[in-house]
Amino acid sequence: MASSIPATDPAVYASYQAKWAALPDTADAWLARAREVADVLAQDAAQRDQENKSPRAEVALLKHSGLLKVLGPKKYGGGEQPWSVGYQTIREVAKADGSIGMLLGYHLLWSTTANVVGTPEQIERTHETIIKNNYFVGGAVNPRDSDLKITAEGDHIVFNGQKFFNTGGVVSDLTVLEGVLEGTDGHIFALVPTVQPGIKFAHNWHNIGLRLTESGGVKIENVRAPWSDALGWDPSTKKPRDDILQIPFASLLLPTIQLVFSNFYLGIGIGALEFAAKYTKQHTRAWPFGGDNKDSATEEFYVLERYGNFFAHLRAAEALADRAGEKASEVYNQYGANRAALTAEARGELAEWVASVKVVTTDTGLRVTSGVFEVTGARATSLKVGLDRFWRDIRTHTLHDPVAYKNREQGRYALLHEYPAPSWYT
Known part of the structure; x- marks a missing residue:
């Protein structure tokens, strides 16, 4: 990296290397570790967003936490968790910092690419290299x-x-x-x-x-x-190798990463609601000209209604994302050792679950991250507060590929029961 490029300092997180020296050993423990990482990132997330420095410290924090290894084989020092757990760790980190949740998600995809399109020897070699060295993959x-x-x-x-x-x-x-x-x-x-x-x-x-x-x-x-x-x-x-690259399994990279996207969208949306709720309780003032005046904003009917509605939609999106994550894990578990057995139909079914999550998390995430300003008030637009970063993050990445095409894809599936042809985005 050129010396003129500002970067965050990895030394600020050095103490976590010893604190997190032991890897988690259960799914619940991995999610608890992800929440610990999120707690650290949340402390200055708005400030780091505004400073816009290369995230060398944040990547070091991910390395210290062990989260880069959550999917890797235990024989090389990984957590050997299924994708369903990997997706949830992405979501937890993204609640505090969408950027770092995204980086974790992309790393998990790229570090396991050989599982999908590599030979057995390449799978072993890349896992050993990445996990033993605790490498971050871009x-x-x-x-x-x-x-x-x-x-x-x-x-x-x-x-x-x-x-x-x-x-x-x-x-x-x-x-x-x-x-x-x-x-x-x-x-x-x-x-x-x-x-x-x-x-x-x-x-x-x-x-x-x-x-x-x-x-x-x-x-x-x-x-x-x-x-x-x-x-x-x-x-x-x-x-x-036609037995590897010319089979439906080789196209699993695309639904796998699309579900990565959806999980950090979901994390950002949940994070926005949780952040806004704290702000409302501490700072938002009741409206004094409504004719049914309340003593605090937390007693306002419209505030309670908005929070309740946002919460319900996020909870539904989370249930859908978890279901799709389980289906992705089932496909990898069932066909990982016999990739040729995965049919186009089974691949198509997974792709439709993933597309559903992409549509719902995009719609819900955008609605929540913009709507929370209605229940926090004008002062919440201050850059110092940092509530805007949630909307900016999700607005930026939901333009990665137009969700309108996912809606069309779902329409053809619902109406005609047509599976999408695998592509770079499906």
Whole structure:
């Protein structure tokens, strides 16, 4: 990282390395650890959002907590929890800080990419590397851009190109690259060390929300990886493994990450309501000109009605997200050791559950994070309060891919029982 780029100081969280030295050993303990992380982040979340520095300290906190390892195999030092628990940890962290919840979510996806598109040997090797070293993984896999170009040079592949957006790369140890092999239509994923001359970050993430995700542009110049690291490809023949890449299981990355999105949307929405409730109880004044005047805002009918309605919709969204998370875990558990057995129909059913969650968490999250200002009052718009960050965060990422297309997809499923064709967004 260039010295001129402001970053948070990892030393501020150094004490948590010893405090959290032992990993949690049950699902409940992992969620308790995620809440502990959230409590730490909540203390100065608004200030850190406004300062907009590279989140090196926050990534260090995630490393100290062990949350980066929640899905990893125990034999390498991971928590070996199912995706359903991973999704809930993302949600808990996002309640306090949407940016860090997002970074955790993307890391969990990229660090387990080999489970979906890698060979058995690659799965083992990448898990061992990531978990034993407690690496944080970023990704430059924005499919809206022209794909990175890949050329073959002997026993290596070479990436060249650029992405307008990447996620967490600036503060990562490893970066997932994805591109198309020259002369073919074959896509290749590979994990490469982030700190190298050929990976040049633009440091241009200055958006209204998710300001601590380092989601700006990146230029890739002659970044090399051995053929043995080309996920799902045979290094001897330099060909894709059809038994891995040409089956429905290989397209699970997309519903998996879409459910990552929904869980940090949900966490942001819940966090906004909890933050607003504390503010209302401490600072919001009753309206004195309503004709049915109350002594405090917490006795106002419209305030109670709004909070109750928001709470009910968030609770429903949470139940739906948990159900979808369980279904994702069931698919991985049932087919992880026999990937060829997953049918297009079973994959489609999971995709529809995930699409439902995406629609509901988008709609509910936007409604809650904007609506809480109605029950906190004009003073709650102060930048010092920081209530606006919840809306800015969820508004920013819900534009990742238009939710209108998820509604259309659901309409075709409900009306015609058509499953969506797997794509970069479905």
